[in-house]
Amino acid sequence: MATAQIDDAPAAMIDRVASLLESFVGQRPLTLAEIARRSHLPRSSAHRILQRLVELGWVERNDFKYALGFRMFELGSQFTRQRSVHRAALPIMTELHRRTGLTAHLSMLTGAEILHLERVGIAPGYAAEWATGARQSAVLTAAGRAMLAELPEAEWPELSFPGPITPYSIHTAALLDRDLERIRDRGGVAIDAQGSALGITAVAAAIENGGAGAQFAFSLSGATRTLRVDAAIAEVRTAAATVWRVAAGVPPLRPRPVLVRRG
DSSP: OHHHHHHHHHHHHHHHHHHHHHTTTTOOOEEHHHHHHHHTOOHHHHHHHHHHHHHHTSEEEETTEEEEOHHHHHHHHHHHHHHHHHHHHHHHHHHHHHHHOOEEEEEEEETTEEEEEEEESOOOSSHHHHSTTOEEESTTSHHHHHHHHHSOGGGOOOOOOOOOSSTTOOOSHHHHHHHHHHHHHTTSEEEEESSSSTTEEEEEEEEOOTTSSOOEEEEEEEETTTOOHHHHHHHHHHHHHHHHHHHHTOOOOOOOOOOOOOO
């Protein structure tokens, strides 16, 4: 019985916090009495939870009224951006796969790994590692290293270096540093030639995020013997820039008019 009570306590507290936060939906700043009434919580419990949420930045207090805080805005903005990037990327990925035959991935940096949010095309290498929803080590992948190259080192997650999967894998900090220099010299494009799987080359570019929110990358991969690296570099660079523009709502660039001199 004691164990069941301990297990139920966190869930009950989460329910209380969720009920309290939901009381703000569609509302102006609320007083403690209004929050307690709308959330169906005892006034003392609502006050205790609110104090902690104010400390965390999830709720802010102005005199005797409370409103959602900046941390809620940041989390909401990150979620909205993730969805907008996904919507912007999918048609571009589909068109690139149709035109090149290469496999396109949209990936996100999460800790020391990348998470594949979307894939268009047959999975290269081992299907389980390249499937939508699968994770791979950031240091072992072109997408992961493209995103790391865009981040100041102080903002890196705590990286791990798994043993090399192939003789070409990045598996030490020194190898990573040298590869990141090459990526920056290449204008932000990362190339992984058989480092994640023998016979597979991936080319990736980070998607601009305006200095906030999650990190995303666009990549193309295919058989090393047939993938044209120079062409893939141009494709991922253009695709990553286009995804950013569409997701951010930036109008496409218009070509400059060509002045024709009449004789």
